Amino acid sequence: MAAKHLDKAGEPFTLVSMNEYHYLTTLLHEAAGGRRKPKEYAVPISHLLKSPSSKLVVDEVIAIDKEHRVVHTRGGERSYEWLVVALGWIPDYFGIAGLAEHSMTLTNLASAARIQEHIVSEFARYEQDKDPNHLCIAIGGAGLTGIELMGEILDFVSLLCIRFGVDRRLVQVHNIEALPMILPQISEELRGIAQQVLEEKGAKLHTGTRIVRVTPGVVWLEDGSNISAGTIVWTGGVRANPLLKEAGLTVDRKGRAKVNAFLQSVDDDHIFVGGDCSWYEEDGKALPTSAQLAAQMGRTLALNVRSIAHGRTMKTFHPHLQGTLASLGREIGIGDVGGVAVSGMPAGLLKEATKMKYMWQLGGIRLAATKGVEIVHL
Ligand SMILES: Cc1cc2nc3c(=O)[nH]c(=O)nc-3n(C[C@H](O)[C@H](O)[C@H](O)COP(=O)(O)OP(=O)(O)OC[C@H]3O[C@@H](n4cnc5c(N)ncnc54)[C@H](O)[C@@H]3O)c2cc1C
Numbered sequence: 482m483a484a485k486h487l488d489k490a491g492e493p494f495t496l497v498s499m500n501e502y503h504y505l506t507t508l509l510h511e512a513a514g515g516r517r518k519p520k521e522y523a524v525p526i527s528h529l530l531k532s533p534s535s536k537l538v539v540d541e542v543i544a545i546d547k548e549h550r551v552v553h554t555r556g557g558e559r560s561y562e563w564l565v566v567a568l569g570w571i572p573d574y575f576g577i578a579g580l581a582e583h584s585m586t587l588t589n590l591a592s593a594a595r596i597q598e599h600i601v602s603e604f605a606r607y608e609q610d611k612d613p614n615h616l617c618i619a620i621g622g623a624g625l626t627g628i629e630l631m632g633e634i635l636d637f638v639s640l641l642c643i644r645f646g647v648d649r650r651l652v653q654v655h656n657i658e659a660l661p662m663i664l665p666q667i668s669e670e671l672r673g674i675a676q677q678v679l680e681e682k683g684a685k686l687h688t689g690t691r692i693v694r695v696t697p698g699v700v701w702l703e704d705g706s707n708i709s710a711g712t713i714v715w716t717g718g719v720r721a722n723p724l725l726k727e728a729g730l731t732v733d734r735k736g737r738a739k740v741n742a743f744l745q746s747v748d749d750d751h752i753f754v755g756g757d758c759s760w761y762e763e764d765g766k767a768l769p770t771s772a773q774l775a776a777q778m779g780r781t782l783a784l785n786v787r788s789i790a791h792g793r794t795m796k797t798f799h800p801h802l803q804g805t806l807a808s809l810g811r812e813i814g815i816g817d818v819g820g821v822a823v824s825g826m827p828a829g830l831l832k833e834a835t836k837m838k839y840m841w842q843l844g845g846i847r848l849a850a851t852k853g854v855e856i857v858h859l
Pocket of ligand 1: 497498499500503504506507508509510540541542543567568570587589625626722756757758770771772773774775806
């Protein structure tokens with residue numbers, strides 16, 4: 482979003498991105514759960530950056546050398562005067578043995594595509610050998626990502642049962658969560674509704690249950706029991722991209738770099754940090770990581786990096802938390818919007834509307850009209 486605003490202002494900059502497309506992170510569960518083809522959740526960056534002074538470099542950042550003001554990439558190195566870091570997050574496995582090796586994660590578009598393909602291939606394998614483990618899916622973590630993925634997969638497996646002629650009762654979708662509840666960020670009342678909806682769709686929720694170990698195809702729980710599953714996905718923890726800590730920036734326990742009110746690193750005023758990489762405190766409390774805040778930060782980052790480059794006064798960042806909406810499958814959702822609780826189909830429709838809003842913010846009316854039509858279901 483910062484690049485988009487810099488582009489709009491005609492400010493020369495270079496965007497280093499791993500892909501030549503921008504993927505829609507908040508919709509990765511839809512891609513993983515087969516709602517649409519994964520490529521439909523991507524927008525070519527060439528469709529977003531229009532100014533002739535904007536430059537895209539498709540490469541992976543591997544290190545930030547703040548002393549020499551150089552970013553190292555796989556393809557070489559790039560010096561900078563002002564740097565904006567918004568490299569997102571990586572999974573946090575909390576040291577659970579075997580979890581990284583034997584589970585999939587929902588980290589980017591490629592990983593979402595892998596989950597979708599894997600679930601389909603497990604159904605195909607069941608057709609061959611009738612091993613029930615192929616029909617068992619275990620998701621670790623019941624935060625926003627885990628629950629949205631769960632809702633999506635519950636709908637997806639129902640369609641796969643029809644396609645492969647499998648009795649739906651043979652399919653198991655488990656969620657294992659260490660906390661005593663799902664979706665800790667929403668009210669108890671809404672949580673209860675979410676739980677009921679998911680259980681009616683066939684979910685098996687194991688709250689207050691720690692995963693202690695994962696071996697190939699088996700999730701081991703703290704009470705000594707285990708779940709054998711052909712598909713294991715971990716969504717239970719994330720931490721900021723480790724390049725921030727490795728660069729010597731002050732980070733919190735989640736690896737986010739501490740920033741001041743202008744979103745500037747407290748260690749180096751030539752570095753700005755945004756989105757899930759950013760440790761921003763308001764009234765002594767760290768802001769949560771969220772897409773809405775990442776988008777709001779993008780606007781401030783672009784403004785401030787332009788201001789500092791041109792000797793103008795920077796503006797302080799003012800976060801505006803608008804609420805949380807979670808989908809519970811293709812039709813329905815749950816959440817609070819500006820303090821008002823919503824659930825069921827109205828929440829599902831609101832969730833679809835937020836997609837359109839994001840498309841509009843990202844690419845104006847043209848993107849909203851083209852991509853919006855592809856991925857929004859009203
Ligand atoms: C399934 C899912 C559902 C979600 N739903 C919601 C929701 O409903 N509401 C909400 O507020 N939040 C939601 N979130 C969280 C939200 O998506 C994140 O908080 C938000 O995307 C953070 O934005 P970001 O720009 O910091 O990071 P990202 O969106 O992760 O973007 C980081 C970018 O950096 C690129 N990158 C990473 N490493 C490198 C490298 N070394 N070199 C070059 N490029 C690199 C990546 O390819 C990516 O394009 C959801 C997340 C997931 C996974």
